[in-house]
Amino acid sequence: MSRRPYLRKVERSWWLQHPRYVAYMIRELTSLFVGLYCALLAIGLVRLSQGAAAWDGFVAAFSSPPGVAFQLLCLVFAIYHSVTWFALTPKAMPLVVKGEPVPGTVIVGAHYVAWAAVSAIVLIAAGV
C-alpha cells in the first residue's frame, strides 16, 4: 500500500444527480438501520444477562411508542435490504448446473422461498 493514496475529489452530492445513484444510496443507508437494530439486540442480550427485571424493562422500552416508531423505520429499511439483496444474488453468484446457467429468476425465487421459510420458522419458534 502506498503511503499517500491518491484521493480523487468528489462532490458530496454526486449521488443526487441520477435516480439510480439515489436508489444506491438508499440501499447503502439500509445498513445503518440494520446496524442500529443489531445494537438494540445486543442491548437486549446484555439486559437478559442481568436478570428478569432488567429484561422486562428492555421489553417495555422497545414496546414503547418511540421504540415501535424506531423499529418500524428499521423494518422498512430491512425489507428494502432483503429485496435488493435477493435481486443482486444472480449477478453476484451466478450458478451453473450441468453446464447450463441457472436463470436469475430461479435464484431470486429460491431466496424468496427461503425468506418465507426462515420467517415462518422464527415465528413458530418464538411462539406465535
Place this chain on the structure above:
Amino acid sequence: MARSNKPILWLPFAGGGLVAALVTPVLILITGVLVPLGVMHLHYETIAAFAHNPVGKLILFGVVALPAWHAAHRLRMTAHDLGLGGGITVKAACYGTTWLLILAATGALIAI
C-alpha cells in the same frame, strides 16, 4: 499472486448480508410489531432458556454479530463514496462501534 486477507473479511460480510436479508426483518416484526401489539410475548424464562442452550447462543450471536459486521463494512464503504474515506476516523467509528457491540453481546451470552 500475493496472499490476501480479503476472504476472511468477505465471508462474514456476505454471511451478514444474507442473515440481515433472511432473518432481520422477521425479528423486527416480532420486537417492533407483534410484541408491542400483545400478539406475542417474549417471557424472560423462555428467552433465557434459549440463550442458555449452546445452539441458542450460537444463533443469537449470529443474528447480532453478522449483520452488525456487514453494516459496519457497508457504512465505511458509503463514507468512502461520500469522500470521507482514507482516514482512520471513519474506520474506527464503523468497526470500533461494531466490535464494542459484538463484544457486549458475546460477554452477555457467556454470562447467561
